Amino acid sequence: GDSVTQMEGPVTLSEEAFLTINCTYTATGYPSLFWYVQYPGEGLQLLLKATKADDKGSNKGFEATYRKETTSFHLEKGSVQVSDSAVYFCALLNAGKSTFGDGTTLTVKP
Amino acid sequence: DGGITQSPKYLFRKEGQNVTLSCEQNLNHDAMYWYRQDPGQGLRLIYYSQIVNDFQKGDIAEGYSVSREKKESFPLTVTSAQKNPTAFYLCASSIASGGGNEQFFGPGTRLTVL
Numbered sequence: 769g770d771s772v773t774q775m776e777g778p779v780t781l782s783e784e785a786f787l788t789i790n791c792t793y794t795a796t797g798y799p800s801l802f803w804y805v806q807y808p809g810e811g812l813q814l815l816l817k818a819t820k821a822d823d824k825g826s827n828k829g830f831e832a833t834y835r836k837e838t839t840s841f842h843l844e845k846g847s848v849q850v851s852d853s854a855v856y857f858c859a860l861l862n863a864g865k866s867t868f869g870d871g872t873t874l875t876v877k878p
Numbered sequence: 879d880g881g882i883t884q885s886p887k888y889l890f891r892k893e894g895q896n897v898t899l900s901c902e903q904n905l906n907h908d909a910m911y912w913y914r915q916d917p918g919q920g921l922r923l924i925y926y927s928q929i930v931n932d933f934q935k936g937d938i939a940e941g942y943s944v945s946r947e948k949k950e951s952f953p954l955t956v957t958s959a960q961k962n963p964t965a966f967y968l969c970a971s972s973i974a975s976g977g978g979n980e981q982f983f984g985p986g987t988r989l990t991v992l
Contacts, residue, residue, distance in 0.1 A: 772920075800978035811882075811968055811983030812921075819978030857920060864928055865936075866911065866981065870920040 770795040774858050774869035781848055781876050789843040789872045791858035799862035801834050801841040806855045848876045884969050884984035891991050899954045899987045901969035910952035911970040914938060927952055964991045
């Protein structure tokens with residue numbers, strides 16, 4: 769079946785540092801890929817998405833590019849803020865069924 | 879305001895009791911989902927429904943049941959057969975189940991079995 773693998777956390781960065789959270793996937797067909805963010809005690813919110821190969825999703829300074837050749841969808845941000853501290857989930861949607869990674873906890877220190 | 883609501887936010891249950899978690903959406907979405915989240919882990923799919931009066935088992939359906947009698951409602955029953963029900967439960971919906979449509983999540987229900 770489909771699977772999503774995220775880099776293990778937790779990740780701790782200083783404010784204004786560069787962020788990369790790796791995500792790779794295994795799926796048949798042509799899945800859509802997503803990054804969601806979860807703040808403590810809340811549900812998930814969509815951060816960005818890409819629906820086909822070479823698409824780049826972007827939002828709030830975060831970016832991720834759908835790389836079919838490496839089956840990856842790494843999340844990047846050039847300069848993180850304290851308010852970016854949260855848990856980030858990589859996910860795919862394939863034939864109506866969604867699969868999520870285990871999440872990566874990001875803590876940004878001032 | 880459009881969105882997804884889940885109730886209650888916190889729920890306590892004695893062992894051996896069934897309990898039903900509510901999920902309602904007013905987004906006119908066709909697809910709805912239930913996930914379980916355990917501490918430090920990702921989301922695991924329990925059940926999903928692509929259309930009214932139809933639903934499919936996800937990866938961990940044992941000990942759970944659902945119904946989809948109305949488009950806006952997708953209640954989840956945690957039965958006494960579920961061996962370890964204490965978890966955070968998230969409901970989500972999307973316009974349709976395919977085509978790159980993102981899911982919108984409710985705020986979650988934290989279930990604790992005493």
